[in-house]
Structures are given as C-alpha cells and as structure tokens.
Amino acid sequence: MEYLVAGIVLAALVTALNLALTAAVTRRWRARVNALPGAARHGGGDHHDHAPGDHAPGDHAPGDHAPGDHAPGDHVQAADLGVAAGHRMPEFTATTAGGATLTRDDLAGRPVLIGFLSLDCESCDEAVPAFAEHARRMRDAGGRVLATVVGVDAAESEMAARLAGIADFVVPEFLDAPFGSAFGVRLYPGFVQYGPDGVATAAVLDLADLPESPDLAELAEPGAPAEPAEPADSAEPAEPAEPAEPARPMVP
Numbered sequence: 121m122e123y124l125v126a127g128i129v130l131a132a133l134v135t136a137l138n139l140a141l142t143a144a145v146t147r148r149w150r151a152r153v154n155a156l157p158g159a160a161r162h163g164g165g166d167h168h169d170h171a172p173g174d175h176a177p178g179d180h181a182p183g184d185h186a187p188g189d190h191a192p193g194d195h196v197q198a199a200d201l202g203v204a205a206g207h208r209m210p211e212f213t214a215t216t217a218g219g220a221t222l223t224r225d226d227l228a229g230r231p232v233l234i235g236f237l238s239l240d241c242e243s244c245d246e247a248v249p250a251f252a253e254h255a256r257r258m259r260d261a262g263g264r265v266l267a268t269v270v271g272v273d274a275a276e277s278e279m280a281a282r283l284a285g286i287a288d289f290v291v292p293e294f295l296d297a298p299f300g301s302a303f304g305v306r307l308y309p310g311f312v313q314y315g316p317d318g319v320a321t322a323a324v325l326d327l328a329d330l331p332e333s334p335d336l337a338e339l340a341e342p343g344a345p346a347e348p349a350e351p352a353d354s355a356e357p358a359e360p361a362e363p364a365e366p367a368r369p370m371v372p
Contacts (some may be wrong), residue, residue, distance in 0.1 A: 202304035203312050203323040212302040216270075217275055219288040221267075224307035229316050231263035235287070235299050239271030239279060247309045248279065250327040252286045254311075264288045270297045272309070 209232070216223045235251050237244040255265040267287040269280045274292035283290045289308040291299050305313070313332060323332050 135197065142167045142288055145283040186361055189279065195342070200307055201312075201323050201325055202306040203243045203310070203320060205320050205322055207320045208321070209314055209318040209320070210302050210304075214252075214291045214299045214300060217280055217292055219324065222289055222291065224318070227264055227314075228318060231258060231261060231316055232314040233258040233263060234303075234314070235265075235267040235283075236303075236305045236310040236312075237267060237269050237283075239269065239274060239277055241308045243278060244309040246328060248282055248286070254327055254330055255286050258313075259288075261278070268299050270295065270300060 132192075190266070208223055209227070211224050216222055233255060235247075235255075251267070260348065265287040266289045267283040268291040269277060269283065270293045271277065271294065274280055274294070276293070280290055280292050293299055297305075307325060311322075311324050311327055312320055313330060315321050320328075322331055358372050
C-alpha cells in the first residue's frame, strides 16, 4: 500500500512539473508575439516578434536594431528581422517534415530563399501565395527554397502541407524555434535570400521588397563565359582570270 501511495504522489509531481514547464514555454511565446504591439506593421500586415535579442553569435553586424527601439507608429525595418544583407548563413541542423536531416552544407553553392513563417501570424498565411511565386523564380534560377513553420503541431498544419508543394524543404518547429533562433530571426513573416557563397543578398519582412527575377539571375552559378563570335570568314580572293587569247586575223 505504501508503494502505491508513493507511486501516485510521484506521478502527481511529474504531471505538475510538466504542466509548469508547458505554461512557462507558452508564456514566453506569448510574450514574444506581443512584444511589438503597435510598431510591427509593415506593408499592411502584422509581424510577430520571435525572440528578442536572440542573435546567432558572430553572424550579425553591429548596429542591428533591437525590438523595442521603435517609437509607436514607426515602420519595422528589415534589420528588425534579425538578419540583414551581408550576413553569412549560420551553421544549423534541422529536421524536415519528411524526417530528413538538413544542414548548411546541403544548401551550399546555390542561391537559396528561406521563408520564416508562424502559425500564430495571420500575415504569414496571407504571404504564402506570393512566397510561392518567388519560390518558383528562385528554382527557375537554379536555387533552392526552404520554409520553416513555427507553432504547436506545425508538422501537421495546413500551412506546412501548402508549403510542401512550394519549397524544396519544409522545417516544422515547436515554439522554441531552434532553426529560426540559429539565424537570429525575431519577426514573422520574414524572408531571406542568399547567394551561392552563403551570404545574404536581401532580408525583408514584405515579399514586395524582395529583388525581382533579374537579380535572381545574377545569383545563379555563373556559367562558362560566352565564346566571342568568330568573325565571318573573309571571302577568298578570286583567282585571276586567264588572259583572253588575242583575236586571230581572219584569213581572206
């Protein structure tokens, strides 16, 4: 009987601890989402804060804006995403929706478009059609497309299913978002474009600000330089005509 009572007490303690940890994670996530109530508006959509101050060490240039530095009504700048042009893609290890392991090396040598999306972000859902068009252009340029979805049950979400037909890789994440944290992402939605050298060429909150297809062509691996056109063959000099025989006098 004593063992039964001890087991029940132990189970109750474990359950209480689990509930406390879940509540703590949920509160932290809610705090991130609501950190920029009035300032996080750009292009008509609400952008949700992810992780204030969570930058990948050494990958970001000094002078990045921190969430909370904006006066009410200010537009959120691209630097607030946590990634900016010139930042190098950080090392990471992620698990795709299909269960495969994905690392930075798998994306090396090709242009890459990454979309950071959240289930708790209305504008993230609205951005999917435009993201699909940019993804198509990126893939036409020989690049790869990666999308991450953050939220409870992200792997089974409708958004993840929609992105599966758009991106080469879909990475579902729980609220702690280790993949986004590796990049230093602080707002959703966010979109980053990398060149084949792994350096960001654009980082935006609104896909309307992403470079158009002419710039994507420059991101593709440079091909062999076009060979100069060979000059047209010059016409061979005509052989001199044989001199005509002198006319013979007519015999009377």
